[in-house]
Amino acid sequence: MFADDDQPxxxxxxxxxxxxxxxxxxxxxERIAVLHDEIARLEADKTSKTSSRSVAESLFKSK
Structure with missing residues (x-):
């Protein structure tokens, strides 16, 4: 019943x-390492999304 907004x-x-x-x-x-890790996380998510999109596009292409 407590809102998450109450947490610091x-x-x-x-x-x-x-x-x-x-x-x-x-x-x-330390900050550079954190930012490198975040860049790697973003690139992995981008790769996942673009590969999913490519699969979806190939399924819906007309033959």
């Missing part, structure tokens, strides 16, 4: 466009 939202490790001035080289490396 986890802090993002990195926000696009944020100020990088006070971050150490180690912190930057």
């Amino acid at each position: 939202k986890p802090k993002r490790l990195h926000e696009i466009g944020c100020d990088l001035t006070f971050l150490s080289a180690g912190e930057l490396e």
Whole structure:
């Protein structure tokens, strides 16, 4: 009966466009790794969706 809005939202490790001035080289490396992981996740999902679409298109092509 409790709304999910009542829960604190986890802090993002990195926000696009944020100020990088006070971050150490180690912190930057950590953020780069997180962003690489996210890019890989996005590319995998894109590949999955485009391959599904290709299969669907091939089923509906006229012969």
